[in-house]
Amino acid sequence: MLEIDTVTKRFGQVVVADALSLTVRPGDAVGVVGPNGAGKTSLFGMISGDLSPDAGEIRFAGLTVTRLDAAARCRLGVGRTYQVPRPFADLTVFENVLVAAQQGAGERGRAARATAADALARTGLSDLSDRLAGRLGLLQRKRLELARALATRPSLLLLDEVAGGLTDPEVAELVEIVRAARGDGLAVIWIEHVVRALTATVERLICLAGGRMIGDGPPAEVLASRAVQEVFLGVTP
Amino acid sequence: MNALIHGVLLGGEYALIACGLSLAFGVMRLVNIAHGDLAVCGAYLVVFLGLPVAYALPLVLPIAFGIGWLLNITLFERALKAGDLAPVLVTFGLSVVIQNLLTEGATANPRTLDGGAISLAEVGGVSVLRIIAFAVAVSVLGGLQLGLSYTGFGRRVRATADDVDTARLVGIRVRPLFAAVAGIAVATAALAGVFLGLLGTVDPYTGGLTLIFAFEAVVIGGLGSLWGTLAGGIVIGLTQQLAGLWSVKFAVLAVHLVFLAVLTFRPRGLFA
Ligand SMILES: Nc1ncnc2c1ncn2[C@@H]1O[C@H](COP(=O)(O)OP(=O)(O)OP(=O)(O)O)[C@@H](O)[C@H]1O
Ligand SMILES: [Mg+2]
Numbered sequence: 001m002l003e004i005d006t007v008t009k010r011f012g013q014v015v016v017a018d019a020l021s022l023t024v025r026p027g028d029a030v031g032v033v034g035p036n037g038a039g040k041t042s043l044f045g046m047i048s049g050d051l052s053p054d055a056g057e058i059r060f061a062g063l064t065v066t067r068l069d070a071a072a073r074c075r076l077g078v079g080r081t082y083q084v085p086r087p088f089a090d091l092t093v094f095e096n097v098l099v100a101a102q103q104g105a106g107e108r109g110r111a112a113r114a115t116a117a118d119a120l121a122r123t124g125l126s127d128l129s130d131r132l133a134g135r136l137g138l139l140q141r142k143r144l145e146l147a148r149a150l151a152t153r154p155s156l157l158l159l160d161e162v163a164g165g166l167t168d169p170e171v172a173e174l175v176e177i178v179r180a181a182r183g184d185g186l187a188v189i190w191i192e193h194v195v196r197a198l199t200a201t202v203e204r205l206i207c208l209a210g211g212r213m214i215g216d217g218p219p220a221e222v223l224a225s226r227a228v229q230e231v232f233l234g235v236t237p
Numbered sequence: 238m239n240a241l242i243h244g245v246l247l248g249g250e251y252a253l254i255a256c257g258l259s260l261a262f263g264v265m266r267l268v269n270i271a272h273g274d275l276a277v278c279g280a281y282l283v284v285f286l287g288l289p290v291a292y293a294l295p296l297v298l299p300i301a302f303g304i305g306w307l308l309n310i311t312l313f314e315r316a317l318k319a320g321d322l323a324p325v326l327v328t329f330g331l332s333v334v335i336q337n338l339l340t341e342g343a344t345a346n347p348r349t350l351d352g353g354a355i356s357l358a359e360v361g362g363v364s365v366l367r368i369i370a371f372a373v374a375v376s377v378l379g380g381l382q383l384g385l386s387y388t389g390f391g392r393r394v395r396a397t398a399d400d401v402d403t404a405r406l407v408g409i410r411v412r413p414l415f416a417a418v419a420g421i422a423v424a425t426a427a428l429a430g431v432f433l434g435l436l437g438t439v440d441p442y443t444g445g446l447t448l449i450f451a452f453e454a455v456v457i458g459g460l461g462s463l464w465g466t467l468a469g470g471i472v473i474g475l476t477q478q479l480a481g482l483w484s485v486k487f488a489v490l491a492v493h494l495v496f497l498a499v500l501t502f503r504p505r506g507l508f509a
Contacts, residue, residue, distance in 0.1 A: 048406060049405070050402060050405075050406070069405060070402070070405035070406050071404075071405045071406075071408050071409055071410050071411065074405070074406060074407060074408040075408050080406055082403070086400055086402075086403045088395070088396045088399045088400060088403065088404075089399060090395055090399055091392065091395055091396055091399070095392055095396075096396075098392070099389075099392050099393060099396050099407060099409070100407040100408065102389060103393065103407055103408035103409045103410075104407045104408030105408075106408075148407060151407075152407055152408055
């Protein structure tokens with residue numbers, strides 16, 4: 001469903017993607033690890049349409065989407081959460097999710113409201129529907145980020161550090177939400193520094209460093225490989 | 238007493254001009270220097286159509302909306318991509334072009350729009366036309382505010398004003414949305430311009446001063462709130478009228494002084 005074909009992207013001297021290729025099939029769950037500045041978030045930017053690659057192609061759902069903007073890709077089924085949550089602060093929690101259901105999933109009227117309410121229920125935000133999103137705490141913002149992405153009814157969900165800055169029980173809660181969402185055949189690509197959160201959920205792990213893929217395979221194998229161990233030495237315990 | 242009433246009514250007119258400016262800045266971060274000139278174009282459009290105002294308006298408003306839409310996709314959009322200064326320069330250029338075109342096409346002579354019998358009517362010494370202008374201004378600002386709060390379009394506008402990248406990320410098509418906002422901004426400006434022509438005179442260069450007052454109304458009211466813009470317009474109208482009691486020459490200066498005071502002591506506006 002997603003094919004990243006020898007994509008390259010540079011910011012000045014910094015190479016964030018170096019002839020990177022990656023294929024993801026429907027229902028796959030792929031974890032992404034790598035040191036700070038490896039190009040993980042940039043990769044999501046290129047998949048979601050926030051960033052355009054300098055070279056290479058991205059295909060999604062049978063279409064070449066390299067030149068499509070983020071709105072078009074969202075409508076095709078790419079959902080994304082930001083590493084640092086970006087709720088629409090002046091909209092209520094419900095409005096945040098409703099606008100995603102109406103625009104991203106293309107639903108109207110009652111169907112859109114039902115999708116929005118469902119996304120809030122799945123993320124445990126139903127009680128906060130009428131709260132202004134700008135007033136939420138970090139955990140709730142992360143949940144809203146997830147709810148809003150789910151409300152666009154994606155077939156591919158890009159999760160950027162869902163667990164960052166949260167306590168263990170909070171992380172466990174969010175992992176559970178993602179696992180439940182995967183029940184519907186949703187493909188997930190999941191960036192995480194907290195590797196524990198990933199290994200329980202994904203069956204494939206890739207490791208990025210300097211815009212290159214230095215590991216790709218079952219999580220245990222990838223984490224045990226020399227190249228990955230070297231990159232992580234002194235970066236994460 | 239009369240000055241108070243006149244001040245408030247005048248404030249409505251300023252607010253009607255200002256609301257499009259406020260909307261375009263609030264949603265697109267577009268500082269539209271040509272906004273006042275576009276308002277003046279509304280009055281000239283009625284002149285060119287040669288119809289009574291009541292018949293011309295249903296044509297002028299959609300035409301103005303279309304002009305706003307087109308300006309956005311041809312000029313504003315590009316300018317907004319080209320940095321902070323570009324929109325100011327581009328709309329300044331547009332302002333000059335409009336002034337010259339109007340002078341070419343209709344001479345520099347001041348014009349008045351004929352409102353018919355109603356323009357002579359008064360209640361308690363206050364012109365009925367002024368009261369109508371005020372009522373229209375309040376309805377337009379109130380309608381816009383309600384539309385922003387309670388419609389799907391309004392929700393999309395608020396979301397996009399908040400964070401345009403995230404808006405795209407959840408599927409909002411930003412291009413037509415911005416074009417529609419620009420269309421609304423120019424249509425409200427044109428409506429205000431028609432009232433300028435009905436209540437006084439306009440010439441090709443009226444837009445400049447109009448812009449300054451509208452800009453001051455937006456800043457005094459505080460960005461982001463159309464009710465604030467209405468209140469800001471009324472503050473300006475009242476200041477002008479009350480200072481005018483003392484000295485007509487001083488009136489406009491007093492408005493600018495109030496503006497400067499607000500900018501200095503409450504830079505986010507009185508009502509934000
Ligand atoms: N818009 C940008 N302009 C310039 N440099 C950028 C931009 N975005 C990212 N970079 C740089 O590209 C590199 C990769 O950034 P990226 O955010 O993709 O890394 P990451 O793997 O997500 O890191 P982290 O684990 O810290 O989130 C970094 O060095 C970053 O400073
Ligand atoms: Mg990152």
